Amino acid sequence: MNTQSLAGKHAVVTGAGRGIGAAIAAALAQAGARLTLMGRNRAQLEAQAGKLATEVHVETCDVTDPENVQRAFGGAACALGDVSILVNNAGQAESQPFTKTDLGLWERMLAVNLTGTFLCTQAALPGMLGAGWGRIVNIASTAGLKGYPYVSAYCAAKHGVIGLTRSLALELARKNITVNAVCPGYTQTGLLEASLAQIAQKTGRSTEEARAELTRANPQGRLVEPQEVAQAVLWLCLPESAAINGQAIAIAGGEV
Numbered sequence: 093m094n095t096q097s098l099a100g101k102h103a104v105v106t107g108a109g110r111g112i113g114a115a116i117a118a119a120l121a122q123a124g125a126r127l128t129l130m131g132r133n134r135a136q137l138e139a140q141a142g143k144l145a146t147e148v149h150v151e152t153c154d155v156t157d158p159e160n161v162q163r164a165f166g167g168a169a170c171a172l173g174d175v176s177i178l179v180n181n182a183g184q185a186e187s188q189p190f191t192k193t194d195l196g197l198w199e200r201m202l203a204v205n206l207t208g209t210f211l212c213t214q215a216a217l218p219g220m221l222g223a224g225w226g227r228i229v230n231i232a233s234t235a236g237l238k239g240y241p242y243v244s245a246y247c248a249a250k251h252g253v254i255g256l257t258r259s260l261a262l263e264l265a266r267k268n269i270t271v272n273a274v275c276p277g278y279t280q281t282g283l284l285e286a287s288l289a290q291i292a293q294k295t296g297r298s299t300e301e302a303r304a305e306l307t308r309a310n311p312q313g314r315l316v317e318p319q320e321v322a323q324a325v326l327w328l329c330l331p332e333s334a335a336i337n338g339q340a341i342a343i344a345g346g347e348v
Contacts, residue, residue: 099124102172107182109136111281115318119326121146128168155182155208165215174219180209181231187242198245205249226269227329234277261338270337277344278306279316312345
């Protein structure tokens with residue numbers, strides 16, 4: 093890959109204000125793409141935008157709101173042109189035993205993780221079809237490939253993301269548009285730190301004991317770094333990756 097592999101491409105990254113989303117935006121920018129960063133916290137988005145050496149546009153967006161999504165993608169297209177690359181990274185995880193998983197939690201997990209992916213893809217796809225080229229990468233999770241206890245709603249949503257990925261990949265296979273999923277294991281992010289604090293509070297263990305337990309899930313004995321996820325996403329977005337389609341790629345040290 094050279095530093096201009098994605099020159100002329102407009103990439104949208106949702107949930108781009110921090111963690112994996114911010115790392116993905118940086119990797120795409122280094123490859124020459126123009127970026128629209130989307131998320132709910134404008135200050136975080138603008139802070140990330142200031143770090144990128146490319147043309148960057150910022151749109152606040154709640155991916156669970158259809159009108160909000162259409163507005164944000166309309167603004168992105170007006171600023172930087174039709175979307176060539178869409179990375180559906182916005183997501184949320186909440187844990188509860190299944191017997192304590194109420195309808196509100198269930199619907200939140202589906203709305204953010206699955207319906208948000210659906211809405212953003214529908215908003216970006218017409219431009220890709222018009223241009224005859226596109227890349228869609230959905231950030232799922234190893235929870236979309238296997239089960240974990242106490243996160244049944246999250247697992248169900250991420251399994252849904254992978255099903256959507258596989259179906260849409262076949263539907264678009266002759267349109268020069270690829271659709272793939274990247275499935276990180278436990279990754280060193282702010283979201284993970286919040287999960288560790290929640291585990292510690294509920295179980296009485298220390299945060300470090302909780303971290304050690306999650307680390308043991310990775311055969312390499314470590315947490316995944318956001319940059320490792322970002323490099324997998326970048327690879328899938330390259331023109332040379334046109335034959336990679338409908339895949340769910342685990343970034344998890346061999347856990348899956």
